[in-house]
Amino acid sequence: MMETTRDFVALADVVRRITVEVIGNDTALGSGVSWPRGHVITNAHVVRHARVAVRSVDGRQLQARLLVRDAEADLALLSLDAADLPTATVADAARVRIGSLVVAVGHPLGMRGALSAGIVHAIAPVVRGGAPWIHADVRLAPGNSGGPLADVSGAIVGVNAMIVGGLALAVPIARVIDFARSAGVAVP
Missing domain, CATH: 2.40.10.10 (Trypsin-like serine proteases)
Incomplete structure (x- = not known):
């Protein structure tokens, strides 16, 4: 259980590290979750084109391509040119x-x-x-x-x-x- 403001700030830092910004035509489209081996999970309604970019928490802008998009589930999977981003931990x-x-x-x-x-x-x-x-x-x-x-x-x-x-x-x-x-x- 969280007990202090410091714990909450640490939590924010952890989650911010695995959050990327999805960009298309130099315009912010939404966010994404850094996934293993150079992948990003985002919403299908965020990504409508085969090529986009993502900006990591450290400011790097990386090219990404759309691998799979499921409009009904509102999920999309992107593949990045780099695989060295911190990745999410999945909850039970x-x-x-x-x-x-x-x-x-x-x-x-x-x-x-x-x-x-x-x-x-x-x-x-x-x-x-x-x-x-x-x-x-x-x-x-x-x-x-x-x-x-x-x-x-x-x-x-x-x-x-x-x-x-x-x-x-x-x-x-x-x-x-x-x-x-x-x-x-x-x-x-």
């Missing part, structure tokens, strides 16, 4: 529960590496019969899409996607893992 999906403290990191409205914190409000479909989403009371804005939703250890519990009814929605990590594996990519 069963540990994500209503009331869990979570943080979101992204690049909203031109603010690089912005952090928002809150709790998991619900894990439920948006529409009857649909796939479950993590509903969290973290503040998201354009530019957060594709970035990580992490637990207090810094492990990724989901990929932020949108805002509905004032709540942030994230693709649960179990779906992200299934997506990555179906593309033949290792899970951190």
